[in-house]
Amino acid sequence: MGLIERKVWENRFNDPGTIEAELRGPKGREWLLRWLPTRAHDNGIFLIFSNGVGVDDDEVRTGNAMIIDPYGRILSETWKAGDDMVVADLDASLMEQTTGGRWIKTRRPELYGPLAVPTGLEEDVKKVRFDKKGI
Numbered sequence: 001m002g003l004i005e006r007k008v009w010e011n012r013f014n015d016p017g018t019i020e021a022e023l024r025g026p027k028g029r030e031w032l033l034r035w036l037p038t039r040a041h042d043n044g045i046f047l048i049f050s051n052g053v054g055v056d057d058d059e060v061r062t063g064n065a066m067i068i069d070p071y072g073r074i075l076s077e078t079w080k081a082g083d084d085m086v087v088a089d090l091d092a093s094l095m096e097q098t099t100g101g102r103w104i105k106t107r108r109p110e111l112y113g114p115l116a117v118p119t120g121l122e123e124d125v126k127k128v129r130f131d132k133k134g135i
Contacts (some may be wrong), residue, residue, distance in 0.1 A: 003027070004023075004059075004060040009060045012081045012082075016081065020079065022062075023062050023080075023081060023106055024063060024064075024079045026066050028062035028063070031103050032088035036049055036068060037072030037074070038072060039101060040052055040070055040071075041070065041098075041099060041101050044070045044100025044103070045070055045102040046067065047067070047068040048068075049064070049068070050065075052079075053080075054082075063079060063080065063084075064077065064078070065077065065078050065085070065086045065111070066078075066086060067087075067090075069090070069091075070100065108116050
C-alpha cells in the first residue's frame with residue numbers, strides 16, 4: 001500500500017478517471033477488501049467503515065466508506081473523490097446464524113491467559129508501524 005500523490009488529488013476535477021483509479025485501486029478499495037469483509041464475517045457483525053477523503057496533513061486519505069453485512073457482503077459503498085454518504089437497510093435476522101456468533105458461543109477463555117503474559121518481544125506500535133527497516 002502506498003500513498004496517493006497530492007498532485008493527483010489536486011487534479012481530480014480535470015482528470016476524474018485517474019483519482020477514481022487510485023481510490024478504487026491497491027491504495028484504496030482493493031486494500032480495504034483484503035481485510036474489512038473478513039472482519040465482519042469473523043466477528044458476525046455489521047461493519048460500517050468511514051474514512052476521510054482528501055488531503056489530511058501530509059497524506060491524501062482514500063475515502064471508500066462502506067457498509068458490510070455479517071457475511072462479508074458489501075451492502076453499500078462509495079469511492080468518490082468528494083463528499084458522499086453510504087446508507088443501507090440492515091437485516092437483523094442475519095445475526096442469528098453468523099459464523100462469528102457461533103465462534104463466540106464456543107470460545108474457551110481458559111486458553112487466553114498465556115496471551116496476556118509479557119514475552120519481552122513487545123514494541124511500541126508507532127515504531128513497528130513506521131520503522132522502515134526490512135521494507
